[in-house]
Amino acid sequence: MKHWLMKAEPDSRIVKGKDVRFSIDDFEAVGTTAWEGVRNFEARNLMKEMSIGDKVLFYHSNCKNPALMSSGVAQVCREAYADYTAWDSSHPYYDPKTDKEAPKWFMVDVKFISRAPHFVSLSLLRDIAGVSSLDVPEEIAYVGSDGLTAIKEMTLLNRGRLSVQRVSEACWTAIEEMARRGGWEDGSFPRRGKTTSTRSDRTRKTVEGGSHEDGKDGIRRNMESDGPGLEGRGETGGRRGRKRKGSDGDTINARRKSARKK
Numbered sequence: 041m042k043h044w045l046m047k048a049e050p051d052s053r054i055v056k057g058k059d060v061r062f063s064i065d066d067f068e069a070v071g072t073t074a075w076e077g078v079r080n081f082e083a084r085n086l087m088k089e090m091s092i093g094d095k096v097l098f099y100h101s102n103c104k105n106p107a108l109m110s111s112g113v114a115q116v117c118r119e120a121y122a123d124y125t126a127w128d129s130s131h132p133y134y135d136p137k138t139d140k141e142a143p144k145w146f147m148v149d150v151k152f153i154s155r156a157p158h159f160v161s162l163s164l165l166r167d168i169a170g171v172s173s174l175d176v177p178e179e180i181a182y183v184g185s186d187g188l189t190a191i192k193e194m195t196l197l198n199r200g201r202l203s204v205q206r207v208s209e210a211c212w213t214a215i216e217e218m219a220r221r222g223g224w225e226d227g228s229f230p231r232r233g234k235t236t237s238t239r240s241d242r243t244r245k246t247v248e249g250g251s252h253e254d255g256k257d258g259i260r261r262n263m264e265s266d267g268p269g270l271e272g273r274g275e276t277g278g279r280r281g282r283k284r285k286g287s288d289g290d291t292i293n294a295r296r297k298s299a300r301k302k
Contacts (some may be wrong), residue, residue: 042094043207044086045196046075046114046150047101055132064098064113064155072117072151076125077133079145083204087148088120096150097207097215099196106162113156118149156219162196164224169197179223187214 050063067073078084096114100106122143126135138144169192171177173185183191190211195202207215 042089042091043097043209043212044090044094044116045097045099045205045207047099047203049102050100051103053102056130056134058132060132064100067098067114067152068155070152072149074118074123074147074149076123076147077131078123078147078203079126079133079135080203083202084146086204086206088146090116090119090148092116092119095212097212101203113153114150115153116148117151120146120148123147156216158219158222160215160218164218165191165194165197168192169194177224180218182217182221182223183214186210187217190214 048062048067049060052059052061054060062073075087078087094116096116098113122140123145125131125133125147126138126143126145127140128134129136135145168180168183168188171188173188176183176185176188187210190208191197191214193208194211195205195207199205
């Protein structure tokens with residue numbers, strides 16, 4: 041059995057006249073849902089690796105307080121199959137380049153399992169990732185050194201914009217314990233002593249600087265960072281940089297050099 045993290049947007053956002061919101065309340069109400077609308081090759085490939093019975097962390101994305109609502113909250117109940125919403129021109133994430141005979145996009149079905157009593161926020165995970173193994177707050181000492189290391193290495197903290205992510209077994213266990221036992225207030229805890237720098241700290245500004253944090257694409261879901269067919273660091277490679285335009289200072293210096301030559 042494998043473990044995963046999947047994102048969805050809890051707040052209303054209208055795309056092509058349809059609300060892409062899908063909160064934990066919506067999930068609990070429907071019970072089972074197709075995870076449609078993913079338009080990123082890497083996220084699609086990860087869903088194709090999923091098996092029935094795999095566990096999923098449900099994550100609130102692109103909102104005031106991004107968070108994992110609960111550990112063990114969802115479970116894969118149908119393996120990857122063609123995402124027919126890509127052929128629907130009225131769908132928010134319609135892809136006119138897809139082919140019904142050779143589908144490009146896939147989805148899985150997931151079912152709601154349960155909520156946990158404690159809210160595990162993104163800011164809390166970042167706080168945990170920022171402490172050394174010798175300075176773990178007493179409130180969450182129960183995660184242990186293996187759990188702390190696993191949280192530090194989470195894809196969520198190091199490549200946060202990907203909407204479908206792997207979760208290691210050690211990380212799953214640590215977050216499951218946190219969601220069950222808690223030990224903090226207001227989504228964070230006071231840091232003690234000097235903290236260590238982690239990759240999550242260095243990439244935080246990049247992740248937060250985007251216009252959207254990726255969530256689950258499709259009806260009631262958020263878009264991938266690069267949109268249909270533009271996978272960024274997926275199959276099509278990275279983005280190209282832009283040339284810097286010359287400043288006023290560059291122009292003045294050029295004129296001075298020209299005057300000296302005359």
